[in-house]
Amino acid sequence: MKFNRWFLIIAAIIVCLIYVSLPKQGTIPAKSSEDSLKTVESRKAKDEQLRTAEDSPIPDRANFKGLAYFPYSPQWVISFEMIRNEKVERVGLAMTDGSKDSLLVFGKAKAKIDGQNIELIVYQYDSGDFFIPFKDKTAPTETYGGGRYLELPLTNIKDNQILLDFNQAYFPFCAYNKSFACPVPPQANYLNLRIPAGEKNP
Secondary structure (H helix, E strand, O other): OHHHHHHHHHHHHHHHOOOOOOOOOOOOOOOHHHHHHHHHHHHHHHHHHHHHOOOOOOOOHHHOOOOEEOOOOHHHEEEEEEEEEEEEEEEEEEEOOOOEEEEEEEEEEEEEEOOEEEEEEEEEOOOOOEEEEEEOOOOOOOOOOOOEEEEEOHHHEEOOEEEEEHHHOEOOHHHOOOOOOOEOOOHHHEOOOOOOOOEEOO
16 A cells, blocks of 8 residues: 555654653653754655655655645644553554554543643554544644644653654645545544644645
């Protein structure tokens, strides 16, 4: 499946560039300037991969100028409480082509953002890395209507806290090319607030 190969490539880029210490819930981690530079570099690397790869989801690679993003903001690097499931179960996450993608349900991430109690289902790959598909109030006017994704390594969990950097939120490849099949965020991961961070519409 086209999605799986590209998913691994982008996950590798993101995972290699996310190594920051975990703050207390709802606080901003230190070294925001350094993190901002890492984010810029990861975005450049992704643009280059999309521009040069033969099986890129970008239909017109010759005229591709790069993806669009909200400005980096440390406000959207947030530590969530991680509630692990007592028993990790495998589920079939719905795909845009009607198929199912087999993933583990690791648990739920909980935090308070702008006065709202937020919960997100956290999925896990067999490799150990985490996957969080979500949709927020920026969709569909500011971001892709089908939602966005977060990828993060196992090392982002410490002392029952999980660090989510929404500056790393990205579109599924079906946002650029409908021939790609992509996971659909579950209703439980629809957020009733705007998250103006990460990838956005051109």
